[in-house]
Amino acid sequence: MLSPIEELKIQAKKHHKAQSNEPDAALSSGHPPRLKDSQLVIARKYGFRHWDHAREVLQGKVCRDYGTFWYKPQCSALLNLWCSSYKEAGLQQKNHGGFILPYKNQFLVVEQYYLELLGVDSRDENWPALNFDWCSGDTVKRQQLALQRIRNG
Known part of the structure; x- marks a missing residue:
């Protein structure tokens, strides 16, 4: 791969x-x-x-600044939950569902439409394996999702 x-x-x-x-x-x-x-x-x-x-x-390293890799200007039209900490993002995801993505030193909880705008399949089998959280979990699975973003976004 x-x-x-x-x-x-x-x-x-x-x-x-x-x-x-x-x-x-x-x-x-x-x-x-x-x-x-x-x-x-x-x-x-x-x-x-x-x-x-x-x-x-x-x-897949834990970073202070993840950059804007998981963002496109087209995504700004969507309503997303912006969180100042990873812990807050986890709580929001627990309460509302969605996918956790990093943005610089913050975190977003987004819906499937956000991922679609990035060219990432929200139904990909890697998401449930990562608990719908790109910021933690198996590095190989995270890399496969990032590769989708690069190839399709």
Whole structure:
């Protein structure tokens, strides 16, 4: 199985190749495009500060800042429960149901429509196995859901 960070590496290599083929590629920065630059572009495209931040979050590590990976502007039209702590998100999920997702240093409890806008299947078998909580549980299952987000979102 391909991991989410491997998928981002593939996208970064494609971006790098496309940038390298541009006739004036070295003019803007004074040096030829580097793969490192393309990795930064791809990481930021998915809501991360930099490449190492993307790798840390997508490897399933507990973070102080998860970035905006689990958010798209289209999702702002939906009513979601925003929580300042993971504990609060857990209580809200217990009372209202839904899925727990991280957003920077906060947490959201969202419904299936939110996931659909991100290109993630709310009926995926990994969700019940994670107790509908992307922030904890089996890392491989979390990575499979993140890979859906990258591929479809």
